[in-house]
Amino acid sequence: MSSSIPSKMKAWIYNEYGGVEVLKFASDVAVPEVKEDQVLIKVVAAALNPVDFKRRLGKFKTIDSPPPTVPGYDVAGVVVKVGSQVKGLKEGDEAASLPLAIETAYEGLERAGFSTGKSILVLGGAGGVGTHVIQLAKQVFGASKIAATASTGKLEFLKSLGVDLAIDYTKVKFEDLPEKFDVVYDAVGEGDRAVKAVKEGSSVVYIAGGATPPGFFFVLTSNGEILKKLIPFLESGKVKPVLDPEGLFPFKKVNEAFAYLETNRATGKVVIFSINP
Incomplete structure (x- = not known):
């Protein structure tokens, strides 16, 4: 060839x-x-x-x-x-x-110490990275509760991915919700607003815009091992x-x-x- x-x-x-x-x-x-x-x-x-x-x-x-x-x-x-x-x-x-979006989603969750029984808020849940964060949090990491933001017409779509609380960002300020989360995954660059939605001592993952402590910004360091871990979930259709x-x-x-x-x-x-x- x-x-x-x-x-x-x-x-x-x-x-x-x-x-x-x-x-x-x-x-x-x-x-x-x-x-x-x-x-x-x-x-x-x-x-x-x-x-x-x-x-x-x-x-x-x-x-x-x-x-x-x-x-x-x-x-x-x-x-x-x-x-x-x-x-x-x-x-x-x-x-x-598939690699860039799903590896970014996985590595961000891993670096934030996300694990079984924890809750997460995904900002920009309908986007390329956000859709994978939701599915991985549910199917791979065992999230206890998943919340995510999107525009009005995409709320049912978020629920179809496994979101428990779909938030219409055109009508609701997520940072004003009484409930706080173990991890906030910011895929859209919400900066200071994102840290107001996380529990004390927990993490915010930023992949766009500037990072506000206690959040952190990271650049993907792919070596293929993440994809190998995810093959069973992809082949079974649990993550799509x-x-x-x-x-x-x-x-x-x-x-x-x-x-x-x-x-x-x-x-x-x-x-x-x-x-x-």
């Missing part, structure tokens, strides 16, 4: 930081060289995450490699080349589009990826997919398909 790998590929790329308008389609982007500890994947579909557009806006420029950049982290496709030091993958294997029915875009409309993601109205994941029809 390696012998048939082309030298050029189709991709969306940006040469400078900025809004959706800096994204350009190109048909002559160099196919990446595979290092000894890497694999090359022929992408069939991809999922977008908020970190993708924040990266394009230059929010991580101090730690990021400079443009030109082909955005994206999550892909589904076929392994076509394997580095000499890679173990556990071979040419012909499929790769999945949630795809936004309005958020499925063909490859030629990647810019429109980003524009939709940046409205912050997506339910679950925004997905790019038909990359290599």
Whole structure:
């Protein structure tokens, strides 16, 4: 299979930081060289995450490699080349589009010390990370109670994921509720408000915006072990990826997919398909 790998590929790329308008389609982007500890994947579909557009806006420029950049982290496709030091993958294997959101959800819960019998409030429960936090808290960690915020039309959806208390953030200030929680997982950047909803001595997990003590902000450190732990829950269907029915875009409309993601109205994941029809 390696012998048939082309030298050029189709991709969306940006040469400078900025809004959706800096994204350009190109048909002559160099196919990446595979290092000894890497694999090359022929992408069939991809999922977008908020970190993708924040990266394009230059929010991580101090730690990021400079443009030109082909955005994206999550892909589904076929392994076509394997580095000499890679173990556990071979040419012909499929790769999945789930990792970034579900690993972020899991690692945040783990770092917060979440465990059986504890309660949790998820801010932004209908988003890509939030939907996984809810499912993992219930199915994997054994939460005693799950509360989550969303807009009016998504409250029943939250309940279908296992939420006990669905909070309409357009009508209710979650920080004013008399009940406090063992962990607050802030997936939307509520800052000072989030710490008002957590029990004394407990934790707030931040993945967006600034962290207010006793909360903490973390950057995902993935090594694949989390996914191995979660395989039984994924294969049994106890934990499922949630795809936004309005958020499925063909490859030629990647810019429109980003524009939709940046409205912050997506339910679950925004997905790019038909990359290599």
